[in-house]
Amino acid sequence: MTEAPRAVVEMRDISVVFPGVKALDGVDFTLRAGEVHTLMGENGAGKSTLIKALTGVYAISGGTIVVEGRERVFRSTADAQAAGISTVYQEVNLCTNLSVGENVMLGHEVRRLGRIDWRATHREAARHLAALRVDIDTHSALGSHSIALQQLVAISRAMVTDARVLVLDEPTSSLDRGEVEQLFAVVRDLRDRGVAILFVTHFLDQVYEISDRLTVLRNGRLIGEHLAADLPRGELISQMIGRELDELEAISRAAERTVDRTAAPVLRATGVGRKGVLEPVDVEVYDGEVVGIAGLLGSGRTELVRLLYGADRPDTGETEVRGAPARITNPRHAIDRRIAFSSEDRRAEGVIGDLTVAENMVLGVQAQRGALRKIGKAEQDAIVAEYMTALGIRPADPHALLRNLSGGNQQKVLLARWLATAPQLLILDEPTRGIDVGAKADIQRKVAELSAQGLAVVFISSELEEVVRISQRIAVMRDRRKISELDAIGIHVDDLVDVIAQESPLHTAETTPSHQKPETTPSHKKPENAA
Template sequence: MNAVDAQVPRIELRGIDKNFPGVRALDGVDFRLDAGEVHALLGENGAGKSTLIKIMTGALAKDAGEILLDGRPVEIDSTGQARALGISTVYQEVNLVATLSVTKNLTLERQPTRHGLISWRLANERARERLKRLNLDIDVERPLGSYSIAVQQLVAIARALEEDTRVLVLDEPTASLDAREVELLFAIVRDLKARGIAIVFITHFIDQVYAIADRISVLRNGRLVGTAPAAALPRLKLISLMLGRELAHAEDRRKGVETAAGGEPILAAEGLGRRRYMGAFDLRIGAGEVVGLAGLLGSGRTETAKLIFGALRADSGKMRIDGKPVTIRSPRQAIALGLGFCPEDRKAEGLIAELTVRENIILALQTKRGWLRQLPREEQESLAREMIDALGIATPDAEKPVGQLSGGNQQKVILARWLVSRPRILILDEPTRGIDVGAHAEVVALIRRLCKEGLALLVASSELDEIVAVSDRVCVLRDRQKVGEIVGADVTRDNIIHTIAGG
């Protein structure tokens, strides 16, 4: 293959800006990718990884900046053009058609023809050729869906790879693979790298980054916060780059926390877990206590919350509430036992768009009361009004369908739903995501007030500052395992980051 020229990068992005309404997604990002290297691109949710990739592959137009391919400036206006320039992407979700054969998937855009008709014999041959580049020998006439996710992922890569592919972007290719399958994939990635292809590798798994990447770039809040050779970037440094702020900073830890550690916990989970979702963990929450769930994306925060709430059914472990053993097999049971759960993905799991603000707010309280005892209309209205005022929900009135509110206000409505249901144990998954700064403070203040009244809180958040600000105790998760617990005065950013890094 062609000699690797270390001087001219294969592709270079300079000063890339991208704005979405109200959000600066990318802010002067420089990114440089050399031929024959695997370059890991890291960052938490919303850091700008996908935006950067989409600009590089022509799926989005940049607002400012320039792109150089092998030293020559290029304009990439469409994905088709990106492919013509030798830039290919494999997206996170395998976007192939599972019910079609492997051949049909590989020749979806262009089937070989003979006498104007599609020649499937020729198509099969071509498909086999493409797979051979990845050392994959499978029956191409079988439906894609009959193969494992790993093989499907490889077929997706085979589809993206052309003879002249110079840049290959892999967006979380390992998200649904097990360890053996990841090894298989990595062997192929190393092989492609040896052929001089420049590879961008996006993942959340830190171990995999060190296993495969030559260099690492970290994005945070739309800015490139660092690029370094993998060998020269210790894990601790990497994680603090991802989460923001340097280590050894003074912490303004909340003072004078009255921990309820002495008392009997309201809720105690022992060895709770579910295969493939979350390893067995212990967790206790006392009255008036706030327990934080910290960890990187994909570390199992949401899974932990859902296991406790019964939205995911545990296949191991026990739960106690007030010391009495309970089994929670559904959210309905959890709510009856005094739990509440404000989900992370509020659009998919929280909001009922056609219903009004009032109906959305009283829903959980109503299910708790049962279908027969309907809340009187006046009470519904006063509860809704109270919450609209307390949380500053911007809506002309309580009878507007909630689907017509803005994102932040929709989230407040879901929070309101759980607050009015008066739970004893409330689980908040990303409670302030997408909420504006003013409301953010209101929500945190509200959480504190509720805890004074004896509410037990479990807060999962990707914002370390938020966790540190509200938590009496923090459970630290890594790769779907609980790896540590930090209590009281030790709850600091540094300690959490150390625990995540495995220090």
């Protein structure tokens, strides 16, 4: 039996307690030299808290941290860095107005006679970058480079101190496939040099591509540690969410139902477009129907729904709501017609972190009524209690500041805001981006329930499995135009990928009304086990 690699970090019986919340409860965690160890769990499971305990952001309430055989007490991030632990965060924490070399060597510049020797500093920066196989002009402005290269610069900066532990917190969230491969090549090089790497991501394919070992947390507790090769994907998902894949299969089965399209659609958009932004598009959404919008980044998905909602003003086309002409050129027009829109940019256009959970939830209802008709406390309490329970928002504290909730729970609060307005059409743009598989399942299940109850939904996700799982019809976008419309019942993700990649649609031309389209036999079944 092969002996396990040497432990660099041992966290034993770690507890972290905040007022009224036990974020970590007796967790054990070990990082080994020359391994990529991925920390898994749904939002709120304790991943971020464990990382912050290791990197000195949070003081532990109980337990011990041992680094290279020596017990440590981290009172700050500087303490953790001094112990050889460096972190690269999801949002690159660099100075884009400075040069690449200045960023790499920030705080570690070469000095001679009390002054910075910039020539020597840039030589050192180039040497550290070369160690990661990065060939770049160190005098160039960091902001002129891609996010992927900025990530590599951040890693190079972290390794200037010869870190023995590298924490990568969601480093691939903004990268395309080629950039991910470039990053992973660097990660593997560091691993082969003996660095212990703690990796966090929500992308399951990447987990199995890069990980040597997995640790699963749930509700602040350790569920298990496994070699990645020994843990099947389905078992991993079950451990993370605490429930079997039957729930995801049930969501898929719930979507496989007939939608009544004999009455006027809730929304019919004909030739809606905007010059230079989106070619004219036709869209119909009926009561109880989920219409998925599928396509690659830049295909026009978001541009389409923003025009439907009036967040951007269309310059062509006509819109009807339940058969009556409707002028929707700004969000106020949409709200007046009970159309709700959840933006893909949750931080900038959705949640307000400095307000409480309750205040965020009732914003939509207040917007409907206007500033002069304030919502009474009893009504506000009833709205908040209903949706905190219905959506399983954690912690169940309406007075908590929203910024202190996990991403998945923030997304649930945003969904609650719009459901409280009793919409007849709900437009969701990337509602599960950047959240864990458990929260994704919760949101998918709620969308399926709402559509079964008669709500019309437009759903965008870059994860095609989600679009296929919960939709009855799918509009396929490419190059900022609609290229096809598919009956989603019974199709497989591979079918959808084929349509996106090729001109020929699977079913029929988009000009044929969806309820008159002939049936076809798909080559695959609808996926039942993707998260």
